[in-house]
Amino acid sequence: MALKxxxxxxxxxxxxxxxxxxxxxxxxxxxxxxxxxxxxxxAERAGVSLRIVYHHFEDQARLFAVAAAxxxxxxxxxxxPLPTDGPLEARLDAFVDQRARLYQRIFNMRRAARLxxxxxxxxxxxxxxxxxxxxxxxxxxxxxxxxxxxxxxRKDRLAALGAVTSLNTWESLRAHQGLSVExxxxxxxxxxACVLKEE
Numbered sequence: 001m002a003l004k005x006x007x008x009x010x011x012x013x014x015x016x017x018x019x020x021x022x023x024x025x026x027x028x029x030x031x032x033x034x035x036x037x038x039x040x041x042x043a044e045r046a047g048v049s050l051r052i053v054y055h056h057f058e059d060q061a062r063l064f065a066v067a068a069a070x071x072x073x074x075x076x077x078x079x080x081p082l083p084t085d086g087p088l089e090a091r092l093d094a095f096v097d098q099r100a101r102l103y104q105r106i107f108n109m110r111r112a113a114r115l116x117x118x119x120x121x122x123x124x125x126x127x128x129x130x131x132x133x134x135x136x137x138x139x140x141x142x143x144x145x146x147x148x149x150x151x152x153x154r155k156d157r158l159a160a161l162g163a164v165t166s167l168n169t170w171e172s173l174r175a176h177q178g179l180s181v182e183x184x185x186x187x188x189x190x191x192x193a194c195v196l197k198e199e
Contacts, residue, residue, distance in 0.1 A: 019056045021046040026067045035112040061120040068123065071109050082141055095141055096189045103170040104181065110167050135162040145196045160195045
């Protein structure tokens with residue numbers, strides 16, 4: 001049986017704490033509205049040197065990818081499945097409540113990710129998967145309204161539902177039009193209802 005080397009174990013633990021501090025620093029800066037903070041600012045927030053940042057992360061894209069993965073894991077662990085039965089109005093309320101809370105939590109992180117998704121394949125691929133997952137969740141929740149439709153109409157309605165329930169629409173209401181969370185939720189609910197109830 002191999003004996004553990006306390007010195008090596010201690011170094012590994014310190015390295016892990018340093019990595020965590022750097023990732024936490026980036027997440028804090030993004031949360032505070034610094035969507036593309038320079039590595040030097042991340043290092044200062046983490047209380048380490050710039051050299052240490054690049055020792056643990058080969059570049060800022062890799063650092064962002066690790067931070068985004070941690071952020072997503074934490075956020076997704078708090079999302080409970082919504083019931084797919086019951087009246088449309090109740091399902092619509094539950095969906096808007098949950099998705100609005102989610103979008104408020106991930107707002108700056110997703111905006112930061114979109115700034116680099118076309119140059120960092122890992123980020124782009126992750127965003128594509130998340131978008132597809134969210135569209136599928138909406139399709140399942142509103143299957144009772146969508147499934148009876150003719151195939152062509154259902155396809156169009158799914159595309160419209162995917163667009164109107166996206167973070168882009170929420171961002172348009174909150175950031176571009178300056179609506180409060182409550183006003184954005186009300187307008188957003190009406191938009192989604194229009195897609196689902198269209199004759």
